[in-house]
Amino acid sequence: RVNADRLWSTLEMMAQIGGTPAGGVTRLALSDEDRIARNLLRDWALEAGFTCEVDSMGNMFIRRAGKNPALAPVMTGSHVDSQPLGGNYDGIYGVLAGLELLRTLNDREVETERDIVLVNWTNEEGARFAPAMLASGVWAGQLSEEFAYARMDSKKVTVRDALEAIGYRGERPARAFPIHACYELHIEQGPILEDEAIDIGLVRAAMGQRWFTITLDGFAAHAGTTPMHSRRDALTAFAELALKVEEIGYQHTPDGRATIGMANVTPNSRNVVPSRVVCSVEFRHPQSEALEAMEAALHQAAADLSARGVSANVERIFDYAPIAFDEACLARTENAVAALGYSSKSMVSGAGHDTCYVSKIAPASMIFIPCVKGISHNEAEKILPEWSEKGANVLLHSVLSAAQE
C-alpha cells in the first residue's frame, strides 16, 4: 500500500504552483508555472534515485530501473498542465500518484523485473495550445511534430518557441518506445462514481472528439447609424450558430456533447457592429457515426449564416477517434480491486487522455477515482483523501503486477 499522507502532502505542495485566489490552479502548458512544476517533479525524482529524460516535445520520462533492462517497461503517468482557472487534481493526481508508487517501491525495497516509467505529457489540456493531448499524439505517431511545433497560443507563440523558452525542448526524439503495459490514474471528472458510492472506475473506452475553429466574417459598422436590416453582424450570427451547436448536442443525448468554450470578437468595441468572431466548437460521442452526423449538422448551420451576409469558415483541427482499452490491462486492475476489497464499475471516459494515444501503440487502460459532484475544469474541483489513497493503491497493484511479468 502507498503512503497516503505523503501523496496528499505532495499534492498540496504542487497546488501552490499556479494557485489561484479561489483555490484552483492556472498552470498552462509551457508557462512559467509549468516550468516550475516540472522542475519540482524532476527534483523529487532525482532525489529518489530515478533518472529523468526529456524528449523533443517536452514529455518527461522518469525511470525506476528494474532487474532486466532488456524487457519493455511498464508506463504510468498523466500531465502537470492545467486549464486556466482549473482544478488541483486533473492530471497532476495521476502524476503524483505515480511518483508515490515509485517512492513506495523504494521504501519497501521492491525490485521489479521491468523498469517503470513515470511520464508527464506536455499540453494535455489543449487550453493554451489546441488540440489536447498534443505531445502524446506526436509520441504515439498520431500527429506530426511539425504540426505540433507550429501550434500557436492566443498571443501567437508557437509550441516550439514555448518549449525552448522554458528549457524543455529535450534531446530525445518524441517517438514511442516499446511499452509492456500503460496505466493512467485520473479523476473521473464526472459524477457517476460519487453518485453510486463506488471506489474505482475501470475505464474500458473513451469517447471520440472533433474540434473545430470557426471564423465568422461580417462587416464592421457603426452601432448608431446602421439600421438593423442593413447589418452583417458577425456576433448575432455567432449567437445563432451557438444555439444550433447546443441543439446538436441535445439531439445526441445522453452520450453526445457539443460545446463552444472559446469565442473572440473583433473589434470588440461596444458601439461597433462586430466584423468577426472566431470561436471553437467541439463534439464528443462514443460512436464515430454520431460524430459524423454532428459534423454534418455543423457545416449546415454554418452555411445557413449566409442568410445574414456572414461567411463561415469551418476548420477541423482535431479528429480523435473513440477508442477501447486493452482487456489484459483491465484484468490486472480488476484483480487489484478485488485484492484490495474495493468496489468498482466499468465506464467510458467523456474526457480525452494521453493514454488513449498510448493505446494506439501499446496495451493500456485507465483507472478513475470519484471527484466531488463531477466538477472539473473548474477551480472548485475536489477529491477526498480516501479516494486518493484507494486510487493510488489500485495503481500500485496494477503496475506492479505488470512490472513483475
Add this chain to the structure above:
Amino acid sequence: RVNADRLWSTLEMMAQIGGTPAGGVTRLALSDEDRIARNLLRDWALEAGFTCEVDSMGNMFIRRAGKNPALAPVMTGSHVDSQPLGGNYDGIYGVLAGLELLRTLNDREVETERDIVLVNWTNEEGARFAPAMLASGVWAGQLSEEFAYARMDSKKVTVRDALEAIGYRGERPARAFPIHACYELHIEQGPILEDEAIDIGLVRAAMGQRWFTITLDGFAAHAGTTPMHSRRDALTAFAELALKVEEIGYQHTPDGRATIGMANVTPNSRNVVPSRVVCSVEFRHPQSEALEAMEAALHQAAADLSARGVSANVERIFDYAPIAFDEACLARTENAVAALGYSSKSMVSGAGHDTCYVSKIAPASMIFIPCVKGISHNEAEKILPEWSEKGANVLLHSVLSAAQE
C-alpha cells in the same frame, strides 16, 4: 473659402498616426498614438500663433483671439481618438477642418469680434473607456469627474492614470465656460447624404442611447464529461440573449438600434463550458419612450436566462437622452449652405457626439458631410476631397458669422 488641399494633406498626415495595414486607424483614447496625435495638433496650433490649454479631463482648447475677449467665444471641434480598427475621418475630420478654418482666417488676416476655440474632446468613442463622450460629458456637467476618472479599460487602467501616463491631465478644471455658439462638423456615418447626392446634412437632433454592461454567471464544467442537460453554460445563455437583443432592435425599426459590440468569455478555453460572459448591450432611438421599452425588454430577456441556471446582472452605465439642436445655430448653417450654393437636408444623428453634451449648456448644432456607403467604425471609412472641402466651407461660414456677432 478654405484651402482644401491643405486640409486634405493635413488629414493624410494625421492618418499616419495609428495607421493600420488595411488603411484604417487605431488611435484609442489616451494611448500613445493619441498622445502623438495631440502633440502634433498642439504643434500646428502654436505654429499658427494660437494658444492651447488642456483641462483636467485632457480636453484641448486651441484659441484664436478675437477683438473682444469679454465676449463669449464661438466653439468648434470634435475628437482625435478612434475606434480599434476605425476610420480616418470619424472625429479627426471635424478637428482638422476646424484647424483649417483658423488657418484660413490667418491667411486672410480676418479679425473676428469673438475668440474662436477649437476643441479636441477626450475619449469620444467610448471604445477604450465606456461610455462615449466621456470628457465632454464632464465638461458640460452631465457626468462627474470622479465617475469619469474611475472608468477602466480592459486592462483595468483608469482614465485618470491614462491621462497622467500621456501627460494630458491638465491644470484647468474640466468645467463649461460661456459659449456663444458651437458647431461640430462630422461625417454622417450613414448612407443618406451619399444616396441622395446631397452635400450637407443640417443635423437637428440626435438619438438617445442607453448602454449596459451585462455579466452572465453560469458554472465552469468539463466539456467532455458534463451532459448537456446538467450544464449551466454562460455562453449559450449569452447566445440566447444576443438574439433577443437583436429582436428588440427589429421590433423598433426603422429608427431603433440594438447592438452587442463586445463580449468576453471566461475561462475561454475550448474544452471548458464557460462560467462567465461579460458583454455590452446598447440601444438607440430618437424617442425616450422607445428606449424605455427596449430597456424593459432587455431586463425580461436577462431574467429569462435563469431557466438555464445562469444569472444575469444588468448594469446601465450610460443614459444619453435624445436631444434637439439650437434653431439659431442651424439657421446660420442654412444661410452658409445657401450662400455657397450647396444642397442640404435636415437630419437626425444616429451617432452620439460631444456637441450633444455641449448643447446642454450652450447654443449648438452639427454639420454632416456624406461618407462612402455610410461605412464608419470600419477601416474602410472614406470621404471624397470635394465633400471634405464643402463641409469645411460651411463650417467656416457658420463659425465666422457667429464670431462676428
